Amino acid sequence: MHPTSNVNQRIARIAAHLQPPNLQMEDDASSNLNRVNCRAKGGATGFKVAILGAAGGIGQPLGLLMKMNPLVSVLHLYDVVNTPGVTADISHMDTGAVVRGFLGQQQLEDALIGMDLVIIPAGVPRKPGMTRDDLFNINAGIVKTLCEAIAKCCPKAIVNLISNPVNSTVPIAAEVFKRAGTYDPKRLLGVTMLDVVRANTFVAEVLGLDPRDVDVPVVGGHAGVTILPLLSQVKPPCAFTPKEIDYLTDRIQNGGTEVVEAKAGAGSATLSMAYAAVKFADACLRGLRGDSGIIECAFVDSQVTELPFFASKVRLGRCGVEEVLPLGPLNEYEREGLEKAKKELAASIEKGISFVRK
Ligand SMILES: NC(=O)c1ccc[n+]([C@@H]2O[C@H](COP(=O)([O-])OP(=O)(O)OC[C@H]3O[C@@H](n4cnc5c(N)ncnc54)[C@H](O)[C@@H]3O)[C@@H](O)[C@H]2O)c1
Numbered sequence: 001m002h003p004t005s006n007v008n009q010r011i012a013r014i015a016a017h018l019q020p021p022n023l024q025m026e027d028d029a030s031s032n033l034n035r036v037n038c039r040a041k042g043g044a045t046g047f048k049v050a051i052l053g054a055a056g057g058i059g060q061p062l063g064l065l066m067k068m069n070p071l072v073s074v075l076h077l078y079d080v081v082n083t084p085g086v087t088a089d090i091s092h093m094d095t096g097a098v099v100r101g102f103l104g105q106q107q108l109e110d111a112l113i114g115m116d117l118v119i120i121p122a123g124v125p126r127k128p129g130m131t132r133d134d135l136f137n138i139n140a141g142i143v144k145t146l147c148e149a150i151a152k153c154c155p156k157a158i159v160n161l162i163s164n165p166v167n168s169t170v171p172i173a174a175e176v177f178k179r180a181g182t183y184d185p186k187r188l189l190g191v192t193m194l195d196v197v198r199a200n201t202f203v204a205e206v207l208g209l210d211p212r213d214v215d216v217p218v219v220g221g222h223a224g225v226t227i228l229p230l231l232s233q234v235k236p237p238c239a240f241t242p243k244e245i246d247y248l249t250d251r252i253q254n255g256g257t258e259v260v261e262a263k264a265g266a267g268s269a270t271l272s273m274a275y276a277a278v279k280f281a282d283a284c285l286r287g288l289r290g291d292s293g294i295i296e297c298a299f300v301d302s303q304v305t306e307l308p309f310f311a312s313k314v315r316l317g318r319c320g321v322e323e324v325l326p327l328g329p330l331n332e333y334e335r336e337g338l339e340k341a342k343k344e345l346a347a348s349i350e351k352g353i354s355f356v357r358k
Pocket residue numbers: 052053054055056057058059078079080081121122123124125126135139142145146161162163164165166191192193194195222267268269270273
């Protein structure tokens with residue numbers, strides 16, 4: 001073969017690798033793109049996961065960590081800005097999942113078709129001085145629109161909802177799905193895992209243990225007093241002084257605010273949240289795969305209290321939430337905390353429901 005044609009072949013091979021990885025391209029005639037598309041379609045067996053809000057502070061590290069998850073075969077990254085760059089970047093990681101980017105409302109449905117799990121960190125974060133409820137006016141509409149598309153394109157997908165205020169956005173999602181006739185309470189989970197992650201960390205510090213060996217149930221909801229750590233049920237079993245209980249309860253309930261203040265206007269927790277979201281998504285995927293004994297805390301449709309939604313331990317399985325576990329025995333301090341939590345939760349849940357019903 002002539003040396004020049006060898007060089008041309010090498011250049012063509014290199015060019016193929018330099019094609020942008022946003023695979024929402026129509027031109028299948030190009031053999032280079034065909035090669036990329038074929039590989040994408042024939043990716044390793046596993047679950048198809050979409051992240052909505054994938055270019056954000058949580059979305060980017062969440063995308064990176066989901067690309068590393070061996071249970072994921074296809075990863076769709078959707079946002080209203082910047083997905084081409086984030087997709088190009090993450091797609092270069094030499095892990096199994098095939099990554100595709102989707103930009104803007106007109107590509108939302110394509111991002112969702114065929115998904116097994118949809119993770120939603122879309123929406124604005126807090127600045128110092130704000131409550132999570134102050135985000136309602138912007139985030140309620142975003143969550144509603146995204147859930148309408150989920151109901152249409154992947155009604156059987158498990159939904160992990162991160163956008164705040166979770167105590168209201170989960171009821172909003174449920175109402176949207178009810179309206180569409182697709183509501184399955186087992187498949188809608190508000191992500192409260194960061195509260196558990198923080199509780200494990202802070203309790204481990206006090207006890208002088210490795211946080212990986214600590215398990216703290218956190219129930220109720222995801223804002224201020226609705227975040228209720230059950231310190232009487234910590235594993236391994238241990239006793240705290242009243243001072244330690246006050247300190248730990250306050251720190252766990254205000255962990256989000258601690259980060260918002262430290263970031264001083266540059267947003268809220270993103271890295272620890274991405275870690276928590278991936279831990280939770282991985283538990284959901286292991287449940288979908290059929291693994292047994294997967295128990296995590298989440299804010300779900302619930303009959304554990306008189307409220308329609310409540311965070312507690314749930315058992316995850318092939319259909320999502322297979323069982324909502326009871327709270328177990330509470331001490332006096334926790335019973336008082338529960339009453340305060342329920343009062344605030346009731347109002348936040350009602351606010352979410354009326355937003356869709358109005
Ligand atoms: N559940 C929790 O424990 C928890 C923890 C941390 C943050 N949060 C919440 O998560 C949300 C995101 O936080 P962040 O720090 O990543 O914010 P961010 O502003 O960095 O990112 C949000 C992303 O959402 C995108 N977005 C906005 N509207 C959208 C739409 N209609 N469709 C798709 N994407 C859209 C933005 O373009 C942006 O890329 C906030 O509401 C925050 O309060 C929840």
